[in-house]
Amino acid sequence: MDSALAVHRLHFAFTVTFHYLFPQLTMGLxxxxxxxxxxxxxxxxxxxxNAVRFWAKIFGINxxxxxxxxxxxxxxxxxNWAAFSKAAGGVxxxxxxxxxxxxxxxxxTFLGLLLYGEKRLGPKLHWVASLMVFLGSWMSGFFIVATxxxxxxxxxxxxxxxxxxxxxxxxxxxLNPWSWWQYAHNMMGAVVTGSFVMAALGAFYLLNHExxxxxxxxxxxxxxAGLAAAFIMLFPTGDRQGVNLARNxxxxxxxxxxxxxxxxxxxxxxxxxxxxxxxxxxxxxxxPGALSFLTWRHWTAEVKGLRDFPRDQWPDNVPLLYYAYHxxxxxxxxxxxxxxxxxxxxxxxxxxxxxxxxxxxxxxFPFPYIANTAGWITAEVGRQxxxxxxxxxxVEGVSPRVSAGNGLFTLLGFMGLYxxxxxxxxFLVWREIEHGPEAxxxxxxxxxxxxSELQGVH
Amino acid sequence: METIWFCLVAIMIAGYVILDGFDxxxxxxxxxxxxxxxxxxxxxGTIGPVWDGNEVWLLAGGGTLYFAFPALxxxxxxxxxxxxxxxxxxxxxxxxxxEIRNHVxxxxxxxxxxxxxxxxxxxxxxxxxxxxxxVIRGVPLDASGFFFIPLWTDFAPGSYAGIVxxxxxxxxxxxxxxxxxxxxxxxxxxxTSELRDRARRTAMGGWWLIVVMTFVITALSxxxxxxxxxxxxDYPFGFVFPxxxxxxxxxxxxxxxAGNDRNAxxxxxxxxxxxxxxxxxxxxxxVLPASTNPDYSLNIWNAAAPKYGLIVGxxxxxxxxxxxxxxxxxxxxxxxGRVSQFGHP
Numbered sequence: 001m002d003s004a005l006a007v008h009r010l011h012f013a014f015t016v017t018f019h020y021l022f023p024q025l026t027m028g029l030x031x032x033x034x035x036x037x038x039x040x041x042x043x044x045x046x047x048x049x050n051a052v053r054f055w056a057k058i059f060g061i062n063x064x065x066x067x068x069x070x071x072x073x074x075x076x077x078x079x080n081w082a083a084f085s086k087a088a089g090g091v092x093x094x095x096x097x098x099x100x101x102x103x104x105x106x107x108x109t110f111l112g113l114l115l116y117g118e119k120r121l122g123p124k125l126h127w128v129a130s131l132m133v134f135l136g137s138w139m140s141g142f143f144i145v146a147t148x149x150x151x152x153x154x155x156x157x158x159x160x161x162x163x164x165x166x167x168x169x170x171x172x173x174x175l176n177p178w179s180w181w182q183y184a185h186n187m188m189g190a191v192v193t194g195s196f197v198m199a200a201l202g203a204f205y206l207l208n209h210e211x212x213x214x215x216x217x218x219x220x221x222x223x224x225a226g227l228a229a230a231f232i233m234l235f236p237t238g239d240r241q242g243v244n245l246a247r248n249x250x251x252x253x254x255x256x257x258x259x260x261x262x263x264x265x266x267x268x269x270x271x272x273x274x275x276x277x278x279x280x281x282x283x284x285x286x287x288p289g290a291l292s293f294l295t296w297r298h299w300t301a302e303v304k305g306l307r308d309f310p311r312d313q314w315p316d317n318v319p320l321l322y323y324a325y326h327x328x329x330x331x332x333x334x335x336x337x338x339x340x341x342x343x344x345x346x347x348x349x350x351x352x353x354x355x356x357x358x359x360x361x362x363x364x365f366p367f368p369y370i371a372n373t374a375g376w377i378t379a380e381v382g383r384q385x386x387x388x389x390x391x392x393x394x395v396e397g398v399s400p401r402v403s404a405g406n407g408l409f410t411l412l413g414f415m416g417l418y419x420x421x422x423x424x425x426x427f428l429v430w431r432e433i434e435h436g437p438e439a440x441x442x443x444x445x446x447x448x449x450x451x452s453e454l455q456g457v458h
Numbered sequence: 459m460e461t462i463w464f465c466l467v468a469i470m471i472a473g474y475v476i477l478d479g480f481d482x483x484x485x486x487x488x489x490x491x492x493x494x495x496x497x498x499x500x501x502x503g504t505i506g507p508v509w510d511g512n513e514v515w516l517l518a519g520g521g522t523l524y525f526a527f528p529a530l531x532x533x534x535x536x537x538x539x540x541x542x543x544x545x546x547x548x549x550x551x552x553x554x555x556x557e558i559r560n561h562v563x564x565x566x567x568x569x570x571x572x573x574x575x576x577x578x579x580x581x582x583x584x585x586x587x588x589x590x591x592x593v594i595r596g597v598p599l600d601a602s603g604f605f606f607i608p609l610w611t612d613f614a615p616g617s618y619a620g621i622v623x624x625x626x627x628x629x630x631x632x633x634x635x636x637x638x639x640x641x642x643x644x645x646x647x648x649x650t651s652e653l654r655d656r657a658r659r660t661a662m663g664g665w666w667l668i669v670v671m672t673f674v675i676t677a678l679s680x681x682x683x684x685x686x687x688x689x690x691x692d693y694p695f696g697f698v699f700p701x702x703x704x705x706x707x708x709x710x711x712x713x714x715x716a717g718n719d720r721n722a723x724x725x726x727x728x729x730x731x732x733x734x735x736x737x738x739x740x741x742x743x744x745v746l747p748a749s750t751n752p753d754y755s756l757n758i759w760n761a762a763a764p765k766y767g768l769i770v771g772x773x774x775x776x777x778x779x780x781x782x783x784x785x786x787x788x789x790x791x792x793x794x795g796r797v798s799q800f801g802h803p
Binding site: 060061064065067068069071072074075077078079080081082083084085086087088089090091092093094096097098099100101102104105106108109110111112113116117120121160164166167168170399400401402403406409410413417421424428431 | 507508510511513514516518519520521522524525526528529531534535536537539540542543546547549550551553557558561562602603604605606763764766767770771773774775778779781782785786788789792
């Protein structure tokens with residue numbers, strides 16, 4: 001912990017991990033809000049509109065924390081990773097600036113209108129506002145994943161005389177095939193989070209016998225969207241990520257699978273602990289041939305093991321990578337099973353009275369957060385020891401003049417501040433949950449005495 | 459091409475200062491211009507719908523700076539590391555406090571977050587000025603194009619200076635005053651009755667301070683950064699920028715006394731724009747002067763990204779900003795009009 005490199009890595013890892021707890025719900029809910037708003041417009045059922053108003057409040061709190069914790073992410077490229085920014089800013093600055101220009105203006109404008117402009121806009125324009133918020137947040141996600149995608153799989157560039165990285169193809173950067181699969185996978189992860197949260201809150205209300213007509217809608221929307229998203233996470237998006245890894249980052253694939261020995265008909269380890277002294281997997285439980293099939297579409301294909309790659313190419317924390325990946329895949333499988341069971345019960349009309357299933361749905365909501373976080377740890381630790389895969393090492397990228405002491409000072413500052421933010425967030429969301437979706441109708445105007453002049457304050 | 463992007467980045471920064479400037483200023487003056495809870499709510503009501511969009515200018519401007527001038531972005535952000543981190547913390551506190559103040563109806567909760575909001579806004583006004591002061595004074599860049607500057611050393615603007623010295627703190631105070639008045643004029647524009655009158659009076663009080671500060675910091679800047687004088691004497695058309703600032707200054711005084719809040723606010727925008735463009739023009743083609751060795755200074759050529767990226771950037775940047783402008787106009791029109799303490803018209 002006394003090396004500047006370690007401090008700067010932890011600095012980014014901590015702030016980005018905390019930050020992404022919020023956008024994943026923002027992006028997931030943005031889709032679900034748009035769906036509910038569409039249902040409201042098509043059916044004319046006022047309950048859907050009330051449901052949107054209720055979720056929009058939670059969305060607003062979540063969005064605000066996402067915004068304030070997002071600003072440090074852009075800054076840190078310059079503050080903590082200055083050498084990297086100087087070398088690659090001409091490329092990844094493009095996608096980061098596009099996020100600002102195309103998504104943030106759109107998002108911030110229409111979120112204000114979505115939250116406070118319902119009366120002024122009327123139903124159709126208000127529906128448009130929900131569409132714009134959805135598009136803005138999903139575009140934002142794209143530009144970030146495109147930035148990361150380029151760092152995972154650099155394309156459309158050339159090296160200059162002093163080894164500086166020069167963009168040569170804008171469309172190469174934007175249409176990077178790696179990014180699009182990663183993006184689809186990531187967005188489905190966000191929808192899984194949004195769906196599980198919505199279903200969990202519905203289940204909570206149902207188990208408490210509160211707000212039941214709303215709760216049933218929350219559960220229904222959550223289960224249907226969650227089922228679809230959980231499946232797409234596995235296939236085709238997760239599957240394609242595996243194929244891309246096998247072709248472009250084979251050493252990462254070997255490390256995350258705990259695959260040490262080169263083998264034909266390589267298997268997938270369901271459980272096991274990587275032993276980095278003996279370079280083997282302890283207590284393995286293996287499905288034979290599966291890894292060969294999933295990566296090369298051939299049960300007996302050869303998959304190169306970690307031992308056969310030079311050590312300076314290995315990700316620097318193999319066990320963390322291995323566990324993050326296995327947690328992600330394990331949870332992803334559980335999500336599919338939960339949602340299949342819930343969807344079957346829903347189809348049979350028995351879900352709302354099945355207390356056991358409602359308990360499961362209610363308690364399941366933290367796990368998509370864990371799975372999304374584990375997924376990003378897999379991507380980012382898997383990219384090591386490179387900042388730009390195969391091109392630029394992480395150790396080269398840190399700010400040359402910012403010492404470990406200064407870095408630790410601000411890291412501790414962020415830890416303290418984010419602890420406060422986390423507590424405030426939970427407190428405020430809990431209050432909205434207690435007020436419930438009917439609060440809007442019950443005490444419109446009375447909860448905020450000056451509500452009419454405050455249409456903008458969120 | 460580098461000059462075009464230099465101007466575009468300057469426009470983004472000016473847009474940020476003018477737009478977020480009024481809500482920073484209004485946030486700060488809400489602490490003392492408002493006499494009661496209702497008036498404070500009215501002030502916050504005027505910036506609530508727009509502050510988030512205004513702050514996007516900072517992010518979009520930062521992103522634009524990043525891809526157009528990566529060497530400048532990385533040198534300045536890592537060099538001003540500690541100050542920028544404090545700016546980040548203040549931005550977080552400020553954003554959180556305005557967002558959550560209305561969620562709990564409690565007589566301790568709201569005043570507390572209003573205080574956090576006002577105090578963090580005030581410190582940000584000060585710090586942005588300090589940052590500008592650092593750019594004018596110059597920083598100890600080395601041959602690798604990087605530097606690191608502590609928060610303070612001996613408070614003297616020599617080559618051993620910290621981020622805060624007596625010169626940069628003066629610029630900070632000037633920016634603080636100018637944005638506070640800018641915020642007052644915004645409040646005057648958007649509110650009614652006693653609150654509006656008080657905002658006007660406060661603005662007029664601050665105006666005299668701005669006049670004094672403008673002359674003091676101008677004289678000091680020309681002494682500390684000789685490049686400014688060279689630039690203005692080589693290209694006399696540049697005097698149009700200080701002229702804009704002076705016209706804005708006069709307009710603020712004139713229109714406030716005439717009771718024309720709209721033009722008074724616009725004059726304040728012109729003043730800020732004039733001051734910023736004067737600085738930008740004065741340091742051009744430098745973007746970050748070195749206090750160590752003039753050869754280490756970053757200018758628009760050695761800090762810019764390669765040509766292809768700059769050209770392709772124009773193709774998405776211009777349509778993107780036109781769209782962004784359209785959305786902003788749409789939103790401002792939807793939330794147009796004055797906010798009284800007695801409800802929206």
